[in-house]
Amino acid sequence: MCCEKKLSEAAAEKFAELDKFIDSLNLAADDERRRGYLIQVLHRAQDIFGYLPREVQIHVAKRLTLSEAAVSGVVSFYNYFSTKPKGKYCINVCLGTACYVKGSEKVLSEIERVLGVKADTDPTPDGLFSVSALRCVGACGLAPVVMVNEKVYGKVTPAKAVEIINEYKKLG
Numbered sequence: 001m002c003c004e005k006k007l008s009e010a011a012a013e014k015f016a017e018l019d020k021f022i023d024s025l026n027l028a029a030d031d032e033r034r035r036g037y038l039i040q041v042l043h044r045a046q047d048i049f050g051y052l053p054r055e056v057q058i059h060v061a062k063r064l065t066l067s068e069a070a071v072s073g074v075v076s077f078y079n080y081f082s083t084k085p086k087g088k089y090c091i092n093v094c095l096g097t098a099c100y101v102k103g104s105e106k107v108l109s110e111i112e113r114v115l116g117v118k119a120d121t122d123p124t125p126d127g128l129f130s131v132s133a134l135r136c137v138g139a140c141g142l143a144p145v146v147m148v149n150e151k152v153y154g155k156v157t158p159a160k161a162v163e164i165i166n167e168y169k170k171l172g
């Protein structure tokens with residue numbers, strides 16, 4: 001019960017922070033202007049919550065007096081937005097053709113094995129890592145490519161992937 005209360009208090013604080021941001025915007029009455037703010041508000045919401053669960057999308061829709069469909073349409077259009085929780089470090093393994101041919105699937109399997117989570121599912125229980133597979137990230141000359149947040153690692157072997165993970169574990 002105590003933990004549940006703490007969780008809901010934490011969520012309430014986050015919603016309050018988001019409301020403060022929305023209140024600071026000069027929300028115009030016309031739909032076009034409010035739509036213009038939508039991406040900005042969703043960015044802020046994702047910064048605050050870490051991702052955009054449905055209840056946050058509904059809240060944003062209400063505050064901007066837009067339809068839920070308009071908000072979820074934007075969320076699903078941009079890769080940047082996530083509806084699932086992510087780890088502090090997002091490991092993205094490229095499975096584009098050049099990387100795949102050079103063994104990126106084995107790299108992904110090793111990362112999944114070492115972290116004990118599958119790609120595109122929940123983060124590790126400590127919240128440090130989440131794993132995803134990507135299509136070509138435009139660095140084919142470095143294949144196989146792995147990205148951790150914005151940082152690009154090239155010519156990654158399964159063993160090198162484990163070293164990379166260990167570096168981030170040390171950072172905590």
Ligand code: FES
Nearest residue numbers: 094096099136139
């Ligand atoms: S296929 Fe992986 S970077 Fe292009």
